[in-house]
Amino acid sequence: MEKAAELNGFQSNEGIIFTYHKQSGYIGFIWAMVAVMILETAGVSYLLYNWSPILHWIHLILSISVIVFLLVDLRAVTRNPIMIKNNEISLKIGIRPRVIIATENIKELKSGSLYQEDRKNKEVLDLSLFSFDDPTFELVLNHPIKDKAMFGKTKDVTRIFFSVDDKTAFSTMIKEK
16 A cells, blocks of 8 residues: 555545645755754764863754654654544644544634734644745634643644645535535
8 A cells, every 4th residue: 555645635544634745845844954954963063072072962962863853753744644534634743743623623614824913823723834834724613622732731722724735625525524
């Protein structure tokens, strides 16, 4: 069976899956960041080693941790598509926590054009890969859902911004549900 990340709007045993990373340039951006981090780590580590071996090791460990984080997030982005199954939408964007939304809870599917104005609101969940790029869609919910943020903090969310590669197929699928 083909990888889920290569399929878009494809019916599988897991449900209907949609990718969200192909049109964003996220893969190229992460690989460019990794290349820059490797070069920067090598150069700065060399200079720091001559000045202070302890700072060299601290810098080296932190830099390798950031590179590993970027690669793990990239793998998670390509391996976790958006899934629609059993009248639920499962949004798992990279290593961010999974959000599951019942299709009955969807009030409206709108364009993500209001993202720049509304992204700081407390009831908004931003699941876009790049925060400086407008997401494809905004899901407006009938009832708030709990989102588990970093460090176990939760908040009520009534609007979710995210992107999908195949906009028309996703929009049609949600309107049918």
